Amino acid sequence: MDYSQFPQHKVLCIDMKSFYASVEAVNRNLDPLTTLLAVVGDTERSGSIVLAASPALKREFNIKTGNRLFEIPKDPRIHIVPARMGLYLETSMAFTKLLNQYVPIEAIHTYSVDESFFFCQGLERTYGSAYDIAKHIQMNILQQLKLPCAIGIGPNKVVAKMTMDCISKKVGIAECRYEDVQRLLWPLPIGDIWGIGSKMKRHLNRLGIMTLGDLAQYPLDILKRRFGVMGEQLYYHAWGIDLSPVLVDPREDVRKGFSNGITLMRDYSKEEALTVIYEISDKIATRLRQINKAARTVSLAIGYSKTEEIRGFNHSTTLPEATNISKHLSRACIAIMNKENISGLIRTVHISVTNLVSDEVIQLDLFTGPEDEKLLRLGKALDGIQSRYGKASVMRACSLTESGTAISSAQKIGGHTQ
Structure with a gap:
């Protein structure tokens, strides 16, 4: 591979170790590296999932994310605490603000609540090499x-x-240049590589691909025939090639579109899922109005229960006119559901909007204009009430039924209590 034709950026990937558990330890004036601590979704349910385990708990008791509460030993030294998503988001924002002290926000790509990419080119005269910059940030x-x-x-x-x-998770800070890829990364098991899940790992293993080096040496044409564009991407990633931009505009994703969805606490029938569609459509319409946008394309993704032997779907429809009215969004989703002829039990509902335009281009025709104008005024009035008094201050009547999720979701962040 001729690396001279590819960009030579200086990118840091910064990951906060056992983030939820570390934040909880610090909040309790405990050492996050030595404290035995587990963050669980619900401390009252023995089957509740461990959302984060401190490094010491992982090391001493082999308790990791995904374990259940009942699997944690009854040891008085172990702190078991409920998740507090509001605190974690607040800390994540403080982390981003800290990085913003070094570079403009466009040079920071927030990948998740506890992980960010950081483009450090141009800081060498102040802080030294990329390794020196990383050391300075880590200390800060x-x-x-x-x-x-x-x-x-x-x-x-x-x-x-x-x-x-x-x-780096083993040593703290590590650097890999193009010329180091074969030595440092190729020996890694294919299942340890970012972007390769358990299903893809099984497919690659069947081809005799066990390490990243095996993937890099596998014929590209076969990978493309077998996996399409994904096969080509995996091949070049195995060689350390990535052409994605390092400078990002954090507002760009909002301009392109956004989504909202839920994994339900139980299996829902098609009729019950309609309530969820109404609730999610309300949330998306509110978000569109907040940013003065309207959507031309609506997508609905449905995931079925594990008891069903059918695959879910993700279908889109383009609206005659761009809209930020909940009624039009939900109608589009219901039309997709009816076309799909759903018969199985539903476990996930996800709605996304794309092809966003300024809400100034919304045109009200002669026949539907008066009704839409009323719906838009009503929507903005509800936005104001919820902004002032909270998301649960006003909602649909169907949200008060057993299939409603609006009340419980209003009390949570990221699916957990605030």
Whole structure:
């Protein structure tokens, strides 16, 4: 591979170690690295999932994310605490603000609540090499937030991410250049690589691909025939090639579109799922009005219960006119459902809107204009009430039924209590 034709960026991938557990430890004036602590969704339910385990708990008792509460030993040294998503989001924002002290926001790509990409080109004259910059940031995070982190350094996001996941989490900071890819990354098991889930791992293993090096050496034409565009992407990622932009506009995703969805607490019938569609449509319409946008395309994704032997679907429809009215969004989704002829039990509902335009282009025709104008005024009035008094201050009557989710979701952030 001739790396000279590819960009040579300086990208840091920064991951906060055991983020939820570390934040909880710091909040209790405990050492996040030595404290035995688990964050669970519900401390009153023995089957509740462990959302985060401190490094010490992982090391001493092998308790990890995904374990159940009943699997945690009855040891008085172990702190078991409920999730507080509001606190974690607040800390995540403080983390981003800290990074923003070094570079403009366009050079920070927030990948998740506890992980960010950081484009550090141009800081060399102030802080030194990329490794020196990473060391300075790591120390600053520890001093200001009292949180440990791991940092991977690479010429692009993919290499920085793989380095962080597979090397930095063990040593703190690690760097991998293009010329280091074969030595540092190729020996890694294919299942440890970012973007390769358990299903893809099984497919690759059947082809005799066990390591990242095996993937890099596999014939590209066969990978493309077998996996399409994904096969080509995996091949180039195995060589450390990634052409995605390192500078991002955080507002760009909103301009393109956004989504909202829910994994239901139980299986729903088609009729019950309609309530959820109404509720999600309300949320998306509110968001559109807040940013003065309207959507031309609506997508509905339905996931069936594990008891069903049928695959879910994700279908889209383009509206005659752009809209930010909930009624039109829900109608579009219901039309997709009816066309799909749903008969199985439903477990996930997801709605997204794309092809966003300024709400100034919305045109009210002669026949539907008066009704839409009333719906728009009503929507804006409800937006104002919810903004002032909370999301649960006003809602649809159907949200008060057993199939409603609006009340419980209004009390949570990220699916957990605030």
